[in-house]
Amino acid sequence: AQSVTQLGSHVSVSEGALVLLRCNYSSSVPPYLFWYVQYPNQGLQLLLKYTSAATLVKGINGFEAEFKKSETSFHLTKPSAHMSDAAEYFCAVSDRSSYKLIFGSGTRLLVRP
Amino acid sequence: DAGVIQSPRHEVTEMGQEVTLRCKPISGHDYLFWYRQTMMQGLELLVYFNNKAVMDDSGMPKDRFSAKMPNASFSTLKIQPSEPRDSAVYFCASRSSREQFFGPGTRLTVL
Numbered sequence: 001a002q003s004v005t006q007l008g009s010h011v012s013v014s015e016g017a018l019v020l021l022r023c024n025y026s027s028s029v030p031p032y033l034f035w036y037v038q039y040p041n042q043g044l045q046l047l048l049k050y051t052s053a054a055t056l057v058k059g060i061n062g063f064e065a066e067f068k069k070s071e072t073s074f075h076l077t078k079p080s081a082h083m084s085d086a087a088e089y090f091c092a093v094s095d096r097s098s099y100k101l102i103f104g105s106g107t108r109l110l111v112r113p
Numbered sequence: 114d115a116g117v118i119q120s121p122r123h124e125v126t127e128m129g130q131e132v133t134l135r136c137k138p139i140s141g142h143d144y145l146f147w148y149r150q151t152m153m154q155g156l157e158l159l160v161y162f163n164n165k166a167v168m169d170d171s172g173m174p175k176d177r178f179s180a181k182m183p184n185a186s187f188s189t190l191k192i193q194p195s196e197p198r199d200s201a202v203y204f205c206a207s208r209s210s211r212e213q214f215f216g217p218g219t220r221l222t223v224l
Contacts, residue, residue: 036215043117043204043215090156099144099208100169103156
């Protein structure tokens with residue numbers, strides 16, 4: 001069975017500081033991995049995805065994530081936080097035969113002025 | 114394209130009533146998913162379709178929930194009878210080349 005663990009339900013950073021949101025996955029098969037962002041009262045928007053090409057994946061809005069098989073991690077980073085980055089972020093995993101997404105519990109990012 | 118369209122955006126009903134949520138996927142997408150989001154359980158997959166056929170409904174309570182996709186451009190999720198524990202945001206998503214596109218969701222409140 002696949003699962004995703006997001007460490008930290010809330011992360012608070014100052015504007016301009018590094019953003020690091022943690023995600024660890026469990027999968028018995030090579031996974032596909034995703035990060036989604038959800039703004040208040042909106043649906044989920046894909047930030048980036050890993051599908052077995054480059055291990056460092058670049059996404060929208062300056063975000064990137066690195067797939068580390070040895071650590072079973074897929075942490076999301078952004079060098080400099082903007083106020084507009086305040087939202088909830090979800091890590092998700094799926095296997096390569098099914099298209100079901102298994103989501104983590106989410107991390108709410110707060111950006112302080 | 115208008116994206117995934119869901120209706121209604123908000124629904125308030127009383128316990129025991131029937132509720133029908135609707136979804137129009139992005140044209141050409143052959144996979145459609147229904148998710149439920151709650152504070153306690155987070156985002157859960159209820160059911161998904163491929164080419165209008167149910168592929169997996171293991172996450173859906175069968176006694177009161179039913180999902181249908183009568184054609185490629187329309188799906189419904191029905192709850193009968195509704196209960197307060199069904200209060201949640203229900204998302205529909207459709208899929209293209211490994212990416213799922215989510216609708217804005219329907220916020221359901223069962224009193």
